[in-house]
Amino acid sequence: MVVAMAFPRRLLRILGPIAVVLLATVIVSQLIANKGLASPWSASSRQSNANYERVPPKYDPKRMHLLIPATSTNHHLCQLLTTAALMGYPAPVLINYGAPEDKDDYKQHLTKVAGVLDYLHSLPESEDDELVFMIDGFDAWFQLPGNVMLKRYYDTVEAGHRQNVASYGQDVVDENGIRDTVIFGSDKVCWPGGWERPACWAVPESRLSSKSFGPYTDQGALEHTRPRWLNSGTIMGPVREVRDVFEAAQRKIEENHVTDSDQYYFGIVQGEQSYKRRILKMEADQAKGYDISEMELFLRPKRPEKDIPKPPKGARTEYYIGIDYESNLWQTIAYYDEYLTWVRHNISEQYMPGVMGWDYQYPNYILPDDLVSFSRSPLSASARPNDARNVNDDMPEELFSWSTVPLVVNTASMTIPPVVHFTGKKAYREIWWGRSWFYPHQKSMLEALRRRGPVKTGPHRDAAAGAWTLLDKELGWVDWEDGLCQPFERKLQGLEELDPSELGFGNNWG
Ligand SMILES: *[C@@H]1O[C@H](CO)[C@@H](O)[C@H](O)[C@H]1NC(C)=O
Numbered sequence: 001m002v003v004a005m006a007f008p009r010r011l012l013r014i015l016g017p018i019a020v021v022l023l024a025t026v027i028v029s030q031l032i033a034n035k036g037l038a039s040p041w042s043a044s045s046r047q048s049n050a051n052y053e054r055v056p057p058k059y060d061p062k063r064m065h066l067l068i069p070a071t072s073t074n075h076h077l078c079q080l081l082t083t084a085a086l087m088g089y090p091a092p093v094l095i096n097y098g099a100p101e102d103k104d105d106y107k108q109h110l111t112k113v114a115g116v117l118d119y120l121h122s123l124p125e126s127e128d129d130e131l132v133f134m135i136d137g138f139d140a141w142f143q144l145p146g147n148v149m150l151k152r153y154y155d156t157v158e159a160g161h162r163q164n165v166a167s168y169g170q171d172v173v174d175e176n177g178i179r180d181t182v183i184f185g186s187d188k189v190c191w192p193g194g195w196e197r198p199a200c201w202a203v204p205e206s207r208l209s210s211k212s213f214g215p216y217t218d219q220g221a222l223e224h225t226r227p228r229w230l231n232s233g234t235i236m237g238p239v240r241e242v243r244d245v246f247e248a249a250q251r252k253i254e255e256n257h258v259t260d261s262d263q264y265y266f267g268i269v270q271g272e273q274s275y276k277r278r279i280l281k282m283e284a285d286q287a288k289g290y291d292i293s294e295m296e297l298f299l300r301p302k303r304p305e306k307d308i309p310k311p312p313k314g315a316r317t318e319y320y321i322g323i324d325y326e327s328n329l330w331q332t333i334a335y336y337d338e339y340l341t342w343v344r345h346n347i348s349e350q351y352m353p354g355v356m357g358w359d360y361q362y363p364n365y366i367l368p369d370d371l372v373s374f375s376r377s378p379l380s381a382s383a384r385p386n387d388a389r390n391v392n393d394d395m396p397e398e399l400f401s402w403s404t405v406p407l408v409v410n411t412a413s414m415t416i417p418p419v420v421h422f423t424g425k426k427a428y429r430e431i432w433w434g435r436s437w438f439y440p441h442q443k444s445m446l447e448a449l450r451r452r453g454p455v456k457t458g459p460h461r462d463a464a465a466g467a468w469t470l471l472d473k474e475l476g477w478v479d480w481e482d483g484l485c486q487p488f489e490r491k492l493q494g495l496e497e498l499d500p501s502e503l504g505f506g507n508n509w510g
């Protein structure tokens with residue numbers, strides 16, 4: 001009201017009430033948005049398709065190339081495809097689908113690089129700026145819709161830019177065209193290989209705060225380590241730039257094939273990029289006459305216990321690789337599970353009933369603004385503008401708001417990740433499936449999608465209709481009902497026992 005004091009009295013009499021009403025509206029809507037109170041308008045949103053969201057092209061998941069390396073279908077691939085269908089993702093392209101199964105998981109990882117490249121090379125130049133998202137097929141699923149994930153992608157690109165400017169300086173960033181636009185998932189371990197690898201020691205520091213995992217952050221137990229290293233199970237960026245990164249990784253495989261994990265080779269590419277960025281910073285500092293002895297010791301140690309990248313002179317090292325340190329896009333599980341929790345935001349205040357009066361002790365579980373403003377509810381992600389008014393009438397009340405469904409929250413970076421990626425403890429795929437917001441509603445949601453009719457023809461098809469396949473550079477199509485996921489629906493619904501071999505207990509770092 002300090003501003004109002006400067007106004008003439010007459011104007012204040014006119015504007016005052018308007019301001020009060022505006023202020024009240026803002027407060028009420030903030031309360032609803034932040035605290036997840038039942039919205040007084042939720043009744044009307046049930047009756048119409050007001051749930052449908054107009055998505056600007058930039059954030060339209062239908063325009064994204066969704067690539068999933070998977071040689072065959074199974075229960076776990078269908079966990080991913082079911083969540084893709086429920087949240088209106090485009091029909092994915094199954095890379096290498098139908099290829100002879102290699103018993104060795106990791107050999108398959110290498111065919112993944114070649115298969116994704118085949119797809120990217122098949123696209124016309126006019127699609128070079130479109131976004132591609134590659135996700136491993138057997139240990140991940142979506143938690144949030146695609147428009148939220150795309151919004152987080154652009155946030156992550158910006159966060160990478162701020163980090164680069166802070167680390168190397170604006171001049172070095174500008175003069176060398178440094179940017180982070182090909183985003184990889186993050187890991188708490190550098191794997192595979194030893195610490196001498198540039199992929200382990202030369203890469204940037206994590207963006208999470210140095211106390212994000214408590215007072216012993218980065219000390220002792222791996223659980224306390226900040227995510228700093230690349231995970232190649234999730235990769236997103238513009239077609240042209242992702243293609244360059246895959247080509248670079250492919251060259252590393254051809255030059256020196258030492259392991260069958262694709263992550264190893266992507267790590268080499270990021271390691272060389274990171275090393276070169278640090279060198280550029282050091283040279284810029286030197287030119288300014290700063291003391292660079294410490295940096296020099298780090299980058300060019302006298303008695304090297306670490307490998308120093310030596311790319312041929314003039315070879316490209318900048319590939320625009322960045323990391324989703326915050327898991328604003330994708331959440332890996334390995335060494336992270338102690339910092340992940342399930343939250344129903346509408347009741348999170350009741351998690352500590354004894355200290356209700358102590359504001360500062362509340363668990364700070366508030367739905368993030370971008371989720372609230374980009375996606376109205378779990379049901380809205382698959383809504384279409386011409387949906388019948390009553391299409392969702394039979395759906396359970398809780399699916400009409402993100403605040404009433406259980407969501408995985410990362411308590412270190414306080415984010416709600418759009419993808420949960422089960423690295424490490426594979427059994428979590430079974431344990432967490434039944435906890436997720438779509439369970440057990442997936443059955444009725446899929447039925448509703450089928451009644452409405454998934455888009456099954458043309459270039460932009462629904463994930464609920466099936467999937468594209470790419471084998472030996474041939475593009476094909478497999479229907480959901482034609483053996484892709486329909487045979488697994490009963491198991492995913494918990495109506496049939498899983499075969500012990502499907503449980504996948506034990507550790508596997510893919
Ligand atoms: C939170 O949401 C659940 C599920 O819809 C509902 O049963 C419960 O009454 C809600 N609680 C509050 C405090 O709004």
